Amino acid sequence: MVSPTTMAAVRASGAIPNAEYLLSAEGVRKEFPGVVALDDVEFKLKRGTVHALMGENGAGKSTLMKILAGIYTPDQGEVLLKGQKIRLQSPLDALENGIAMIHQELNLMPFMTVAENIWIRREPKNRFGFVDHGEMHRKTAALFKRLNIVMDPETQVRDLSVANRQMVEIAKAVSYESDVLIMDEPTSALTEREVEHLFTIIRDLRAQGIGIVYITHKMNELFEIADEFSVFRDGKYIGTHASTDVTRDDIIRMMVGREITQMFPKEEVPIGDVILSVKNLTLKGVFHDVSFDVRAGEILGLAGLVGSGRSNVAETIFGVTPASSGTIEINGKPVNIDSPNTAIRHRMAFLTEDRKDTGCLLILDILENMQIAVLQDKFVKNGFVAERELTRVCEEMSRKLRVKTPNLHERIENLSGGNQQKVLIGRWLLTHPRILILDEPTRGIDVGAKAEIHRFVTELARDGVAVIMISSEMPEVLGMSDRVMVMHEGRVTGILDRAEATQVKVMELAAQ
Numbered sequence: 423m424v425s426p427t428t429m430a431a432v433r434a435s436g437a438i439p440n441a442e443y444l445l446s447a448e449g450v451r452k453e454f455p456g457v458v459a460l461d462d463v464e465f466k467l468k469r470g471t472v473h474a475l476m477g478e479n480g481a482g483k484s485t486l487m488k489i490l491a492g493i494y495t496p497d498q499g500e501v502l503l504k505g506q507k508i509r510l511q512s513p514l515d516a517l518e519n520g521i522a523m524i525h526q527e528l529n530l531m532p533f534m535t536v537a538e539n540i541w542i543r544r545e546p547k548n549r550f551g552f553v554d555h556g557e558m559h560r561k562t563a564a565l566f567k568r569l570n571i572v573m574d575p576e577t578q579v580r581d582l583s584v585a586n587r588q589m590v591e592i593a594k595a596v597s598y599e600s601d602v603l604i605m606d607e608p609t610s611a612l613t614e615r616e617v618e619h620l621f622t623i624i625r626d627l628r629a630q631g632i633g634i635v636y637i638t639h640k641m642n643e644l645f646e647i648a649d650e651f652s653v654f655r656d657g658k659y660i661g662t663h664a665s666t667d668v669t670r671d672d673i674i675r676m677m678v679g680r681e682i683t684q685m686f687p688k689e690e691v692p693i694g695d696v697i698l699s700v701k702n703l704t705l706k707g708v709f710h711d712v713s714f715d716v717r718a719g720e721i722l723g724l725a726g727l728v729g730s731g732r733s734n735v736a737e738t739i740f741g742v743t744p745a746s747s748g749t750i751e752i753n754g755k756p757v758n759i760d761s762p763n764t765a766i767r768h769r770m771a772f773l774t775e776d777r778k779d780t781g782c783l784l785i786l787d788i789l790e791n792m793q794i795a796v797l798q799d800k801f802v803k804n805g806f807v808a809e810r811e812l813t814r815v816c817e818e819m820s821r822k823l824r825v826k827t828p829n830l831h832e833r834i835e836n837l838s839g840g841n842q843q844k845v846l847i848g849r850w851l852l853t854h855p856r857i858l859i860l861d862e863p864t865r866g867i868d869v870g871a872k873a874e875i876h877r878f879v880t881e882l883a884r885d886g887v888a889v890i891m892i893s894s895e896m897p898e899v900l901g902m903s904d905r906v907m908v909m910h911e912g913r914v915t916g917i918l919d920r921a922e923a924t925q926v927k928v929m930e931l932a933a934q
């Protein structure tokens with residue numbers, strides 16, 4: 423065991439600069455109650471490379487990275503930094519050893535400013551020992567300039583979009599000047615332009631010799647940014663390859679151990695009457711004059727850049743933030759949706775974009791999280807909950823969505839990111855809504871489960887549900903939608919039919 427201070431000294435002196443691997447793990451095992459998250463896995467990161475981690479939801483990717491970042495200690499196995507065995511005691515210990523991690527779930531303090539969040543616990547002090555806010559501001563501005571991020575360091579984090587919070591996390595990790603930077607699904611909340619921005623930052627860091635671990639479910643990102651990748655399946659290490667040596671299908675096969683034939687199982691179903699009609703909907707300062715219809719059986723895709731107002735429109739329709747003007751009609755009748763409860767009574771369902779803030783009830787178990795939206799519904803007879811029936815349908819739903827868990831009484835915060843998302847989707851699918859709004863439904867979901875969720879949505883459309891699907895993933899929007907509505911800066915810039923909707927057209931309308 424080498425103490426952090428020794429390691430930091432070794433690092434600073436560059437005494438062992440030529441170890442073949444910057445960071446590696448050997449024979450690592452990690453168990454949680456009822457789950458073997460990692461079983462004798464290995465991982466080797468080279469200097470100046472981007473190394474992607476791939477695998478289905480629950481494969482063990484985040485767990486392995488949390489071990490490398492000092493959050494978990496392995497039950498067995500070794501971690502080596504530049505060839506030296508280390509035993510990290512805490513995330514701070516990892517940081518001092520030059521290992522920084524950006525987590526899958528954002529961890530910023532909402533009521534603090536951007537600058538305060540970045541320099542937390544290492545604030546620059548003035549000569550009286552107080553936090554030097556001027557210096558902190560200056561350092562943040564310099565960091566943002568270097569990374570080309572345009573943002574006021576004094577903004578409160580709670581006022582930032584999810585995408586901007588993600589950029590703050592990235593800047594914070596970079597500010598530690600680490601040798602190893604671990605990014606756990608960093609682009610899940612970013613749209614294409616921001617992803618490009620992040621990739622520029624990553625290429626720059628790679629050129630400086632930093633080793634970057636990059637967890638993603640997006641195949642195109644792998645080919646664009648990763649030099650190598652390692653695949654995990656069910657807690658086991660499957661293999662490492664250069665990304666130029668393989669095809670998409672090879673990787674999918676390694677990840678899921680089977681073929682996935684149909685990626686977007688879109689069906690042509692009869693389109694019925696208008697179910698939801700939105701006219702001139704406006705939320706002052708946020709979006710303006712939004713008008714569209716959705717029919718029974720129709721999937722309306724909602725495309726646009728982050729900040730274009732897509733999620734805000736969805737929230738207003740669902741009664742989260744009532745509109746300043748405009749009308750909403752359901753089945754031809756004007757309705758006044760003043761709260762989510764009213765929306766649910768009109769048989770609307772809304773899967774929100776940010777599962778940590780508004781979706782998951784982290785301390786409840788899977789079953790409770792799934793049931794919560796149907797409890798006032800058909801499972802309540804004469805004031806009693808038909809519990810056994812309800813449990814049965816939840817079990818069936820989680821089986822279909824392949825939620826990876828020992829049982830449904832597991833607390834949801836112990837599930838992997840993608841599996842949490844599956845539970846939330848299950849929650850809304852169980853309500854048999856008439857109008858279903860999905861905001862980034864397959865964010866963080868692996869390829870296999872993604873196809874399964876798309877199949878579910880298709881089935882709902884076949885049953886006559888009107889679906890609105892917000893997605894930043896172009897193949898998903900184009901693959902699943904009957905029509906695509908594009909927004910830009912709070913306005914609808916166009917509505918395209920399936921036949922005319924192409925990536926280029928959507929991008930043009932989104933960027934204007």
Ligand SMILES: Nc1ncnc2c1ncn2[C@@H]1O[C@H](COP(=O)(O)OP(=O)(O)OP(=O)(O)O)[C@@H](O)[C@H]1O
Pocket residue numbers: 454455457458459477478479480481482483484485486526826827835836837838839840841866
């Ligand atoms: N703190 C915990 N307590 C109990 N089980 C856990 C805990 N953390 C992870 N697990 C379990 O370990 C397994 C691996 O989870 P992990 O988060 O590493 O998956 P992942 O590959 O990152 O998946 P995703 O792509 O969904 O993020 C899962 O079955 C998960 O439920």
Ligand SMILES: [Mg+2]
Pocket residue numbers: 483484485526606838839840
């Ligand atoms: Mg994960």
